[in-house]
Amino acid sequence: MNFVDTTPPITPPHLDFDLDRDLDLDWSKSKSKSKSTWWKWLELALRPLTPKVCERSELSPPMDMTLKPWLHEERELVADMRIFQVHRLRAQSPRTGQYCSISLLEAGDWVNVVALTPEEDVVLVRQFRHGTGAFTLEIPGGMIDKGETPAQAAIRELREESGYVGDGPVLLGVVTPNPAFLNNHCHTYLLQNCRRVGELQLDRGEDLEVLTRPLHEIPRIIASGAIDHALVICAFWWLTQRLQTKSSHEEHE
Numbered sequence: 222m223n224f225v226d227t228t229p230p231i232t233p234p235h236l237d238f239d240l241d242r243d244l245d246l247d248w249s250k251s252k253s254k255s256k257s258t259w260w261k262w263l264e265l266a267l268r269p270l271t272p273k274v275c276e277r278s279e280l281s282p283p284m285d286m287t288l289k290p291w292l293h294e295e296r297e298l299v300a301d302m303r304i305f306q307v308h309r310l311r312a313q314s315p316r317t318g319q320y321c322s323i324s325l326l327e328a329g330d331w332v333n334v335v336a337l338t339p340e341e342d343v344v345l346v347r348q349f350r351h352g353t354g355a356f357t358l359e360i361p362g363g364m365i366d367k368g369e370t371p372a373q374a375a376i377r378e379l380r381e382e383s384g385y386v387g388d389g390p391v392l393l394g395v396v397t398p399n400p401a402f403l404n405n406h407c408h409t410y411l412l413q414n415c416r417r418v419g420e421l422q423l424d425r426g427e428d429l430e431v432l433t434r435p436l437h438e439i440p441r442i443i444a445s446g447a448i449d450h451a452l453v454i455c456a457f458w459w460l461t462q463r464l465q466t467k468s469s470h471e472e473h474e
Contacts, residue, residue, distance in 0.1 A: 289315035293323075304328065304364065328405040332374040333362035333456045335393065336385055336415040342433040344383050344415055349428065358442070359453045361385075365408075375410035381422040383431045387415030393459035398452060409456040411463070 295311035305328035312323045336344035343360070350357050361382040365374040375390045390410035398407050421429060434442065439457055442448050 291315060291323075294320075296325075324402055326403050328403060329367075330365045330371065330405050331362060331398070331407040331452075332365055332371050332378055333360055333407060333409045333452055334375045334379045334390070334412060335360055335409065335456050335460050336379055336383065336387055336412045337436060338415050338433060341436045343436050343439060344379070344385050345432050345434060346382055346429045347432065348430075357450055358448050359450050360456060362407075362452075371408040372410065375408070375412065379412060379415070380418075382427070382429055384417050384419050384421050385412075385415045385431075386418050387412035389413060391463075393456065393463055396452070396455055407452050407455075409452075409459050411460060 292313040292315070293310050294313060297309045299307040299309050301307075305326045308325040308327055310323040310325055311320055313320050334344075338344070345358055346361055347356055347358050349355070361379045363374070363378045363382070365371055366377075369377070372390050372392070376386070379385055379387065389412040391412075393409040393411050395406050395408050397403070398405065421431070423429060439448070443454055443457070448454065
């Protein structure tokens with residue numbers, strides 16, 4: 222069975238958004254799927270995006286690799302924007318010896334949370350993003366506060382942005398969001414058996430709505446374009462890797 226939605230990408234309306242209607246999903250059929258096979262939906266849908274897992278040694282550069290790191294000689298603080306600082310670097314190319322002016326955004330680490338309910342539904346949040354000037358469908362997440370561990374931030378962000386708490390957290394993976402000009406990392410955690418315990422605890426700059434959808438429908442929602450946040454899609458890729466590993470271990474027991 223093909224789980225990839227072949228319809229054109231859907232841009233959720235800004236003021237009239239209904240995921241069931243806009244994606245034409247039949248959640249009643251989804252709910253009837255066996256819990257023991259829901260992860261296979263993700264595996265099948267994301268298989269074209271899942272390369273062979275390589276050992277780090279396989280990715281080591283060849284002995285004759287001539288690339289060398291750039292030399293950063295000067296750093297100037299251009300602006301402090303609270304959520305990040307803008308720096309200008311004077312960097313020397315190891316190939317030409319010439320100097321270039323490099324822009325760097327220095328930011329704190331981020332955290333994303335894949336939150337699953339006992340029914341294997343995913344907790345999602347919808348909010349307006351100023352960068353794209355549009356609404357996005359995401360998972361809970363945010364900045365790691367000073368003095369917090371990434372795991373503590375995952376628990377806090379889930380509670381604040383969705384009103385949910387759960388078991389865990391379990392680290393799924395860590396990525397660098399954009400190493401071209403960002404110096405931070407994004408940590409993705411899994412929390413299971415999540416349940417709603419209270420109202421949202423939003424900052425004055427946040428405005429969210431919370432919804433849940435069956436996990437095995439996530440690939441179709443991504444394929445439709447309703448979820449297009451790169452770090453959110455990456456989080457579900459990490460989850461797929463964990464589920465594949467878990468299934469492989471269970472098969473050999």
